[in-house]
Amino acid sequence: MTERPTYLSAFIDAHCTAARALPKSSIKAFFEKCHQALKEDTGEVDGSDKKELPPVCEYLEAALSVASQTSAPIKNVGHTFEAIAQKLPWQPRLDYKDQTDDFYNGHANAVIIGEGGLESHRKVRVGASLIAPNVEYPNHRHPPEEGYLVISEGEWRQEANPWLARKSGETIHNPPNIWHAMKAGNKPLLAIWMLWMETDS
Ligand SMILES: [Fe+2]
Structure with a gap:
């Protein structure tokens, strides 16, 4: 097994600790399954330089300062994320091409672990989404089950339900x-x- 660099293991450990503090729930069980898979297997590490940061990354500092005002486990997720944020391959949604509009310039996603990220992994993909103030990330769907841990607040919607x-x-x-x-x-x-990301379980 390849050794995971400290900047990544520190981030995963922090996420794990934050998840452990959650009340018993389906999302807690989902995170536990992902953490277990990440613990059992380390993929190839990609140390190459990533692209330039897109404009929305100017909001990273403000977003991380929200985390610094919350609980110790979330503060630590924020700290360990800050240590890798500049290394990440931030990019707008790949299927979105209108480079002139507010959404294109007001959001970015970055894979941390998984295809295209800092480390490959067969079972789990971990990443981050950053959205500028007053910007909406439109409806999307994908076969893999997904869990979000909120670092800086916003609203989420599932199907046609009200925003939460x-x-x-x-x-x-x-x-x-x-x-x-x-x-x-x-x-x-x-x-x-x-x-x-694993489909047969
Ligand atoms: Fe999603």
């Missing part, structure tokens, strides 16, 4: 293929997501 506000340290659990969207209010939205 989620603060730093709270979570959202998306079953496979559910339509979901998110939007930032007057603060930037930052969330860490985990996707379960």
Whole structure:
């Protein structure tokens, strides 16, 4: 097994500790399954330089300062994320091409672990989404089950249900293929997501 660099293991450990503090729930069980898979297996580490940071990354500092005002475990997720944020391959949604509009310039996603990230992994993909204030990330869906850990607050919606506000340290659990969207209010939205990529379990 390849050795995971400290900057990544510190981030995963922090996420694990934050998840352990959650009340018993389906999202807690989902995170536990992902953490177990990440613990059992380390992929190839990609140390190459990533692209330039897109404009929305100017909001990273403000988003992380929200985390620094919450619980110790979330503060630590924020600290360990800050240590890797500049290394990440931030990019707008790949299927979105209109480079002139507010959404294109007001959001970015980055894979941390998984294809295209800092480390490959067969079972789990971990990443981050950053959304500028007052920008909405439109409906999307995907086969993998997904769990978000909110670092800086925003609102989430599943299917045609009402928008739900989620603060730093709270979570959202998306079953496979559910339509979901998110939007930032007057603060930037930052969330860490985990996707379960294995289809045969
Ligand atoms: Fe998603």
